[in-house]
Amino acid sequence: MTAKISLRNVTKEFTVRATKTTSATRLTAIDSLSLDVRDGEFLTLVGPSGSGKTTLLDLLAGLSTPTSGEVLVNGKAVTGPGKDRAVVFQQYALFPWRTASANVSIGLEGGGPDGKKLIAAHGPRKPANIWRWWGSRASRTATHTSSPAA
Numbered sequence: 001m002t003a004k005i006s007l008r009n010v011t012k013e014f015t016v017r018a019t020k021t022t023s024a025t026r027l028t029a030i031d032s033l034s035l036d037v038r039d040g041e042f043l044t045l046v047g048p049s050g051s052g053k054t055t056l057l058d059l060l061a062g063l064s065t066p067t068s069g070e071v072l073v074n075g076k077a078v079t080g081p082g083k084d085r086a087v088v089f090q091q092y093a094l095f096p097w098r099t100a101s102a103n104v105s106i107g108l109e110g111g112g113p114d115g116k117k118l119i120a121a122h123g124p125r126k127p128a129n130i131w132r133w134w135g136s137r138a139s140r141t142a143t144h145t146s147s148p149a150a
């Protein structure tokens, strides 16, 4: 059976910029990682801060590309974000230049139902309530906007 998720010899390196006192270096966040996750399996990544958990999730989400190796989902190479995957970010991931409603609807722009219609139906009735609504909805808003398909 094809694995749902396959990592084949995945390495991810970052360039750490030079500072006044140090020169630029390469940092290996993930080094030749291979694993398979089968349909129905539940995988938890545990590791200290800086061990590469987010780096790996970004690769799976298609938000970044491996330096070498392959990331496969349903047997297909991940080449970018897709509607078959979603990410809930560690911190709220809102676009500060957009309104709460525009943040929620961004995931729906370009296809499917109109997000603004959803806000009109379920959002605050008065503009003065927008900030209370924003606060109470911030984490849900962040969750709605954190799909890489957005």
Ligand SMILES: Nc1ncnc2c1ncn2[C@@H]1O[C@H](COP(=O)(O)OP(=O)(O)OP(=O)(O)O)[C@@H](O)[C@H]1O
Pocket (backbone or CB within 6 Å): 014, 015, 016, 027, 029, 047, 048, 049, 050, 051, 052, 053, 054, 055, 056, 090
């Ligand atoms: N864009 C980047 N440029 C340079 N280095 C990076 C970049 N992103 C991550 N790193 C480095 O890669 C390593 C792995 O970082 P990562 O964020 O994946 O760790 P993490 O396990 O998610 O940590 P935490 O538990 O704190 O969220 C760290 O040393 C980090 O500083």
Ligand SMILES: [Mg+2]
Pocket (backbone or CB within 6 Å): 053, 054, 055, 090
């Ligand atoms: Mg992290």
